[in-house]
Amino acid sequence: MFSSFDDKFELTNGVQIPCMGFGTWQVPNDSSLENAVSSSLQLGYRLFDTAQIYANAAAIGHAVHANGMSREQVFITSKIWASHRSYEGVMTAFKDTLEQLKTSYLDMLLIHWPAAQGEPMIWQSQNAGTWRALEDLYEERLVRVIGVSNFLPHHLVPLLARARIKPMVNQLEVHPGHPQFAAVNFCFKHRIAVQAWSPLGRGTLIHNSTIRDIAEAHNVSPAQVAIRWSLQHGLMPIVKALTLEHLIENSKVFDFTLTAEDMARLDNLPPVSFSGLHPDTVTF
Numbered sequence: 001m002f003s004s005f006d007d008k009f010e011l012t013n014g015v016q017i018p019c020m021g022f023g024t025w026q027v028p029n030d031s032s033l034e035n036a037v038s039s040s041l042q043l044g045y046r047l048f049d050t051a052q053i054y055a056n057a058a059a060i061g062h063a064v065h066a067n068g069m070s071r072e073q074v075f076i077t078s079k080i081w082a083s084h085r086s087y088e089g090v091m092t093a094f095k096d097t098l099e100q101l102k103t104s105y106l107d108m109l110l111i112h113w114p115a116a117q118g119e120p121m122i123w124q125s126q127n128a129g130t131w132r133a134l135e136d137l138y139e140e141r142l143v144r145v146i147g148v149s150n151f152l153p154h155h156l157v158p159l160l161a162r163a164r165i166k167p168m169v170n171q172l173e174v175h176p177g178h179p180q181f182a183a184v185n186f187c188f189k190h191r192i193a194v195q196a197w198s199p200l201g202r203g204t205l206i207h208n209s210t211i212r213d214i215a216e217a218h219n220v221s222p223a224q225v226a227i228r229w230s231l232q233h234g235l236m237p238i239v240k241a242l243t244l245e246h247l248i249e250n251s252k253v254f255d256f257t258l259t260a261e262d263m264a265r266l267d268n269l270p271p272v273s274f275s276g277l278h279p280d281t282v283t284f
Helices: 031-043 057-066 087-101 120-139 153-162 181-189 209-218 222-232 244-251 260-267
Strands: 008-010 016-018 021-023 047-049 075-080 106-111 143-149 169-173 193-197 236-239
Touching: 021 031, 031 057, 031 244, 057 075, 057 087, 075 087, 087 106, 087 120, 106 120, 106 169, 120 143, 120 153, 143 153, 153 181, 169 181, 181 193, 209 222, 209 260, 222 236, 222 244, 222 260
Parallel strands: 021 047, 021 236, 047 075, 075 106, 106 143, 143 169, 169 193, 193 236
Antiparallel strands: 008 016
16 A cells, blocks of 8 residues: 555566556646646646647646756656547557657557457457557666556457567556456555546545545545545556646645545445446547
């Protein structure tokens, strides 16, 4: 279990990844993001998660450089969108991302969503071809860590069968009310670390009565309870915040511990706050 904001998780290849990250989904490529990244850097955030489809890598890169951070001090993740889900597409997207970030390498590159529709042999082959590009970038030392996002066990099994390098990380939507225990446990069994995206259920969990009761008992905020739940399960939450107040709040989750009873209550919440984005039914 993580006990400090500065804690890192050691992946199977020895790379250490910060236990909590700054998420940028639906944050525009403008001064609001630059200011938030700048504030987060000053508070000690070191992992920044972007994606090809977010179109905001330039603001992240500018903020990192403007704050005088050396490239080695930050951990930057990007993800390949469905439109570039092929060997050649990955290479094009990767080059564009480096140019936007003004960097010569990425700390981590993920396949954003699996191909999962139509004939299994076709989508499995498409995922394998996309993965081969990530493997080549990794072997060329242009990416330090490679992984996937939103891959469930039935997507991972055929990928693992063809891969020469196993995914090191899987990003999944995981939070109380949508714990995805089967997928998480499958990843842990195969030594694939799990990052939790939308750990606050897109902000809706702060209104959940169970979470609010637990928060009151610990004299913390509902958001802190949800984030702490992820950490105590060995997950690495990716949390989005644009205000200094929320950035500080999200980082102050290491001076209290949820009890076994708290965790059981959160584990057994009825389904709630799911984004509706299931990898087998999304249209991208």
